[in-house]
Amino acid sequence: MTSGCEHALEYVYSYLDEEISFFHQSRVSAHLRTCASCTSAYEFERRLKALIRERGRTEPPPELFDALRALIQEEREGGGPR
Numbered sequence: 001m002t003s004g005c006e007h008a009l010e011y012v013y014s015y016l017d018e019e020i021s022f023f024h025q026s027r028v029s030a031h032l033r034t035c036a037s038c039t040s041a042y043e044f045e046r047r048l049k050a051l052i053r054e055r056g057r058t059e060p061p062p063e064l065f066d067a068l069r070a071l072i073q074e075e076r077e078g079g080g081p082r
């Protein structure tokens with residue numbers, strides 16, 4: 001993490017929705033150019049959003065949430081010490 005990560009991550013969602021001012025947009029995009037970890041977070045969100053948009057719905061399908069929940073659960077169970 002480099003300095004500015006917190007700021008960038010805070011605005012990534014709004015950035016994707018283009019709901020932030022030009023000032024914040026340029027700050028976020030400038031940070032994304034220099035920070036790999038925020039770029040991958042941004043890419044993940046962007047792909048998720050594109051996927052949802054592709055389905056042609058404004059509401060994400062409930063199956064998506066089930067799939068995500070299963071993934072998170074799996075990660076918790078597999079990754080943690082036992």
Ligand SMILES: [Zn+2]
Pocket residue numbers: 001002004005006008031035036037038039
């Ligand atoms: Zn960053």
